[in-house]
Amino acid sequence: MNKKENFTWQEKLHEVIYEADTPSGKLFDVVLLVFIFLSVIFVMIESIKGLNPWIYDFLFYGEWVVTILFTIEYILRIVSIKKPSNYIFSFYGIIDFLSTIPLYLSLIFVGSGALVTVRALRLLRVFRILKISRYIGEGNKLASALKESRAKIFVFLFAVVILSLIAGTAMYIIEGEASGFTSIPISIYWCIVTLTTVGFGDIHPITPLGQFIASLIMILGYGIIAVPTGIVSAEYSKNFKKVPRVNTQSCYNCNESKHLDDAHYCHNCGYSLNVEK
Amino acid sequence: MNKKENFTWQEKLHEVIYEADTPSGKLFDVVLLVFIFLSVIFVMIESIKGLNPWIYDFLFYGEWVVTILFTIEYILRIVSIKKPSNYIFSFYGIIDFLSTIPLYLSLIFVGSGALVTVRALRLLRVFRILKISRYIGEGNKLASALKESRAKIFVFLFAVVILSLIAGTAMYIIEGEASGFTSIPISIYWCIVTLTTVGFGDIHPITPLGQFIASLIMILGYGIIAVPTGIVSAEYSKNFKKVPRVNTQSCYNCNESKHLDDAHYCHNCGYSLNVEK
């Protein structure tokens, strides 16, 4: 506490930008999220045709404002960390870079502006503002359940793919081009549409034999929907160990961000974590 | 028992209108439900075009009869309770008000008559006539399971929204306007239609790459349907504490309505509950 004034401006900036537990850090993240949300909305509206021309002009300038703000934020994130590579090559670092660059690219390559939708991934930062430990816990459980079921899900998906290949070819031979089954890949596409019970109806069997085979595929699809559900259900019912409460403090030195609530030093590099406190 | 004649007409009216355990209270609730059901049917039939003109006339008068009856009931509910605000701002109080007002409004604003469908919510009173304690118990279990899964469901829905944003933009870029993907919001709408396996077929991919991406989205949607099911399943398998049996007795004084079967005084304000007994 009494050493507060010893911290450099970089360390203080680091705490504001990378953490969400202090008032200033939380405010920064909320403002950032508002801009991310705005930029996603801008891209969506821009794709709608036939609006009043001044809207497109407004969106054009709005996107440039957001992009420049994101560029400044990106530079600040790099200068406020001891080892910039820890941020640049992290998950969020890459997303931040990909969210900033498309508009600059659109000056060179026409049409690449639509790539800014990758900014939607930045919305994942919302979890930093919410009671993070709780959602990280749930996310970990979900990830853990999926990881445990990896082999089961692989076996299951493989069965679906083999089934689609065989059934798709059968439908191609039976129905032919008149019903829209113009090639084997199209038939396989139809087969996946049917097995997953989506059923667009753009292609559908018209011969009695084709409709009979389609009925079998549908009942089969109805049956196998039970398999992944059963797997996840059973996996979820197991007991998971309690995850300890972590907060959003992030080390100035190595950028490690999952610290326990009562940690004073980074468990990764030993650097002090107490800047404001 | 011997004090029966001591109760005022308001207290007796209160028991008839607000409770469903005495013969007269049950009869009142059954008659009320019949009128609610009729009024919902009236609104539905009125929206059908091309019927015989006398039907519309009949429905017009029928709706006014029901509305006037509801108005009388609403006034009686207010006068038969000690603190009217306890009823007026309760869940049922607000629904009752919203169910009565639209037809009066339609005299001023044309077209607002369709809002009477909010009356459908009044059908929830059916639970008062059935063995209430059982259904309240089940409803509580359901609500409790959903409340416990809140964080899990939030994480899950957030993943669905982010996925729809990314995949919707990808489909917009790949398919373009020829297939009906005329803007990013429309593409996101298509993405939700597909991920939830609804599949209307009003918009569907026609390019090979679009169909390939669509197949991936469908298999993904098929897989993630397992997640909420697994969550609710696991949550339901846990043991819930037995809920004690409650009845529909409602306190004349404070309108508290969840009393134990053997309660003689309101557990909220201490007022006597034994009017008819």
Add this chain to the structure above:
Amino acid sequence: MNKKENFTWQEKLHEVIYEADTPSGKLFDVVLLVFIFLSVIFVMIESIKGLNPWIYDFLFYGEWVVTILFTIEYILRIVSIKKPSNYIFSFYGIIDFLSTIPLYLSLIFVGSGALVTVRALRLLRVFRILKISRYIGEGNKLASALKESRAKIFVFLFAVVILSLIAGTAMYIIEGEASGFTSIPISIYWCIVTLTTVGFGDIHPITPLGQFIASLIMILGYGIIAVPTGIVSAEYSKNFKKVPRVNTQSCYNCNESKHLDDAHYCHNCGYSLNVEK
């Protein structure tokens, strides 16, 4: 065993017709099922237009042959049982009657012949030929799980109906006739089609607001599909008591048919069960 010749022809006929454990009884049931299956196929083929005229002639005579055989069987069932009312008003007795009568009715009322499809219910007799005790056990478990979940399922279905009423009316007001939402009942029908993720696509929203509301309905439908699944899952996971092995022996006196494998006398009326043994 040594009393075999003491049994009357009615008692012997009873054993052949009503039981499936003796060779002659099993043969009878297999032959009967073949005829039931044939008669169902006949009705299905007859409904197809544009076939060769001799096929319709053949089906016409085939149906009459089957109907006359069913009539004879029905009479034999009545004469071979001590108290015919035990059979006539049982589940199978009513189905057998309804399966036999339509063709006779078609002589009087044109078009009632299609009602013979009720014969499909006679296919339920297939369980008598298979290892019955096993399937009765599974059927009982299923019925028991559904019975236990009765209150839960009622609450759930009620929520779906209320939701469809409200959302259907909202869509009717928002979309109007141009999109096919021509009346509130049609909108409710669309709402059920969407909530259950069937999605025919005959009606679909075209306004942005309508598509937004539709997206919310779909995600909601996707979420609530988890509820009945979770309920049945949890119900199934409970332990069920072992069901004792029963066979298809049926009492000549009272027609009670669920006897234990080692029973010698009817547990209902005390009449001897050992005819052939």
Add this chain to the structure above:
Amino acid sequence: MNKKENFTWQEKLHEVIYEADTPSGKLFDVVLLVFIFLSVIFVMIESIKGLNPWIYDFLFYGEWVVTILFTIEYILRIVSIKKPSNYIFSFYGIIDFLSTIPLYLSLIFVGSGALVTVRALRLLRVFRILKISRYIGEGNKLASALKESRAKIFVFLFAVVILSLIAGTAMYIIEGEASGFTSIPISIYWCIVTLTTVGFGDIHPITPLGQFIASLIMILGYGIIAVPTGIVSAEYSKNFKKVPRVNTQSCYNCNESKHLDDAHYCHNCGYSLNVEK
């Protein structure tokens, strides 16, 4: 080890072709899978119309090259095993034969070339290259869960079929030809499309009564989707015994292939398994 040179060329070839644990055996399986994958892709591309003519020429020669390689492999598999009948009539033996023969048949019968898609089943060999014991374990669990639920699933499917028969006929009578319900089999097909929540939309009810019945079928279908899911879930939640680790070693003498990791002699015929080691 010191007896390595005692093994015949047939025994060495057997180890390369039939096993996947030695480096040479693994290489052989990887190369084989690449060719299987290529041949499946060839068949798929060939079915697409309107490509550049040289592509069809390339595919024609490519398919013949693959077929000849498969023929050589098939012959080697037969000569390198002591009792060829052990391979020829095994699951993989039959698939390998069916994968090789169609192109030769196409020289005689035009159009039979499309049957080569049965080669897709050869992709199941991918499990031999992956950590086999793990996937065999998962596959066994899945098969075991399905086998345990056999009676339940039969009862369930039977209920779906009876329901489709009855509801299909009802819809045929109610809707008639104007809506596309041109015959009872077509109506049953529509009923399966609806019950499984696929909903193509090629046929859909247009009369109010038909839409009402359709709504009931949909809600019912929505409800019964819960049944198989619940069954598999409950079955999966049970504990399964650990499966011992097996590898892909395959006996030269009897072709038995599920040996424990530390086995030195075939547990089926006692023949030595140690060829390279």
